Amino acid sequence: MSIQYFRPIPDLSGGRWRLAGGWTGFSSFELLERGTAARVVQDAPLEVIGALTAPRPPVLGLSMDAPRIMGIVNVTPDSFSDGGRWNEDGGIAHGRALIAEGAHILDIGGESTRPGAAAVPVPEEIARTRPAIGALSREAAVSVDTRKAEVARAAVAAGAGLVNDVSGFDFDPGMAAAAAETGAAVCLMHARGLPENMQDDPRYGDVLLDVYDALAERIARAEAAGVPRDRIVIDPGIGFGKTLEHNLAILRRISLYHGLGVPVLLGASRKRFVGTLGGTETAAQRDPGSLAVTLAAAQQGIQIHRVHDVAGTRQGLALWQAIKGAEA
Template identity: 70%
Template sequence: MTQKDYYRPIPSETGRWRLAGGWVRFSQCELLRRGAAPEIVDEIPPDWLARLTAPRPSVLGLSLEVPRLMAILNATPDSFSDGGLLGEGAQAVARGEALIAAGADLLDIGGESTRPGAAEVAVSDEIARVVPVIAGLAGAAPISVDTRKAKVAASALKAGAGMVNDVSGFDFDPCMAKVVSHSGAALCLMHAQGLPETMQDDPRYGDVLLDVYDALAERVARALTAGVSAAKIVIDPGIGFGKTEAHNLAILRRISLYHGLGLPVLLGISRKRFIGQIGQAEAAAARMPGTLALTLAAIGQGVQIHRVHDVAEIKQGLRLWSALDLGMSG
């Protein structure tokens, strides 16, 4: 079998090229191969260079020339961090408005917990949870619906959502691709190994960084075949979804590799369990500092969209980072 090469851009303040048309520059890449040590190279194949440097199109009207915050709004009783705390209906809408006021660029509204060990929620229940909240917030900010189910996605899009965030990457519901392609909605394809009920039992990879890259490439190809426009697709490596602490860290250390797919990258690490384990914060709500640290590290590798709980705090950190590194404000 021919050895496959992967090229990870190495951020550099004085780099020759802009990564994905954004705020990070690079001149060199790490050449990554399975079973071999990384090698720093100056020569980058034209196809890889084209994908790494092409400016990314806007997502839901949001330019990706600067990092964006996606606020998590869970209309669920059992999410790992805030299940049952945000309420339903008017209370959840008010929470969404507060997140926007705190600096959220877009909202991700979900009605089914996908925490490790979570059970599947009936379609009718999930629709009843998310549609009133989406309808109440439609027009206030761009909205994504966090769902694996085609019927939920269709109802959410009709209520005012503009993006489908499918944590299964089209693996769960065979009808999801048709719903997304026919609607013209934006799409986030995430990588997960297994279902929430069992995904953390014993996740294994040959090379997690490269295995996830290949799996995402396959999901993107499937979406394109189904008629989804490449300009509408965002990818997410799925931190914590069928991955150990070591797997998560391996991805985060070299997350700039995923720009090689030629698409915007979304990262969801907010309050995840491994942050608590490393940062010695048992309670999920106490993991904001660790979340901020990893968010800024990922921004330093050009990751464009960050899915977070603690919008005001992360936004404050982003403003300070921007003032120091980019001279940006806002």
């Protein structure tokens, strides 16, 4: 018998249950199985309902009962969106600006993981990220965007509370132990391949379910290394070893990933597929399309939104919440 997956279908009228103890209700499920057409069902096993409805623990002291904004602070010369733009003071002024605009978390990264990017030596990555982490962690919750255990240890020592690993502990064999020993929260992302080759004809049997299984395995590996589940966040990895069609398949049914029982982070801001569908080649002009993706994901209960345009996202979410409240 094939494995069954139950995707909660958001219910705008309120619903029988609350998704992850948050703002989205649901009353039915989309039953998904490999090789079989999806169908809507009205019930699911108790353990599935339990995983879908249990309130999520706070992340970096932030409750997960409302969408949270993670502002991107790139201290790299070659980021696809704003490479080198914020480097004059190590990204500190930009981070403070994002806090003022409403960022709940700052994600500070010193190595670009855009398609085709090369790895950065550990000492250089630490030198890029540590000043901003040290300064900004006194003013806001801070995450470090890194695949490397030594960088993660240095970042946590400087004040970072979350390690955002785009490889999901696949790149550096020491990362799981580093996360466990430092006590940091972790975000485990799904990616296939390395930045150098991840967009070279990526293929899946069923991308939605394949990514779900891979994330479940990453969670199990982190727990086995000593990282408690209440310190784990997952990210389906939009644009990392995925085509436009793969990205859309995940986004249309992203509520499935609540079944993993941990908060879900979405990083789709200014990605190439936004420009392709929205008709712009320039990354900085993709904010309206990025906001549309954020709002669609918020409707499916996604808790953390990693974005470049914090002010626009905060405004969009405020309007969405006001309208949603008026409908309730």
